[in-house]
Amino acid sequence: xxxxxxxxxxxxxxxxxxxxxxxxxxxxxxxxxxxxxxxxxxxxxxxxxxxxxxxxxxxxxxxxxxxxxxxxxxxxxxxxxxxxxxxxxxxxxxxxxxxxxxxxxxxxxxxxxxxxxxxxxxxxxxxxxxx
Numbered sequence: 001x002x003x004x005x006x007x008x009x010x011x012x013x014x015x016x017x018x019x020x021x022x023x024x025x026x027x028x029x030x031x032x033x034x035x036x037x038x039x040x041x042x043x044x045x046x047x048x049x050x051x052x053x054x055x056x057x058x059x060x061x062x063x064x065x066x067x068x069x070x071x072x073x074x075x076x077x078x079x080x081x082x083x084x085x086x087x088x089x090x091x092x093x094x095x096x097x098x099x100x101x102x103x104x105x106x107x108x109x110x111x112x113x114x115x116x117x118x119x120x121x122x123x124x125x126x127x128x129x130x131x
Contacts, residue, residue, distance in 0.1 A: 047097055058105040059096060065112035066092035069119070077130065081123035088115035 044051070044059050051059070065088055073085045095108045 044097075052102070054102050055105060058102065058109045061109040062092045062096050062105070062112055065109075065116050066096065069116055072119075076119065076123050077126045079122070079126050081119050081126055084115055084119035084122055088112055088119060091115065 044056060044063065048059075069085045069088045069092070073082060073089070076082045076085055091108065092112050095105070100108070
C-alpha cells in the first residue's frame with residue numbers, strides 16, 4: 001500500500017488557498033504560505049483595509065521596532081538607553097495606525113530604526129561605564 005500523497009496546500013483562515021512552505025509564511029504557521037495578506041492574522045490590515053503594499057511594509061517596520069523595543073526595555077540599564085527606547089516606543093505607537101502618506105511613514109520608520117540602534121549603543125556604553 002502506498003503512502004497518501006502529501007498535500008501541497010490547505011485553506012487559510014482568510015479563505016485563501018495556502019501553499020505549504022515558501023517566503024510569505026503565516027506567523028502562526030511557518031510552514032505555510034498565504035497568497036493574500038490575511039486580515040485575520042494582521043491588525044494593520046484589519047484596522048486599515050485597502051492600504052497599499054508599500055504603506056503596509058512601512059507600518060510593519062514601525063510595528064517591528066515597537067515590538068523589539070517593548071521586549072528590550074526590560075533589559076536596558078536605567079539612563080539614556082531606556083529614555084531612547086521609550087522615545088522609539090512612543091513614536092511607533094503614535095504613527096502605527098495614524099493617517100499618513102508613504103513619504104511620511106518612510107521618515108518615521110527610519111527614525112524608529114535609528115532610535116533603536118542608538119538605544120542599543122547607549123546601553124552598551126552605559127554598561128561599560130557603570131559595569
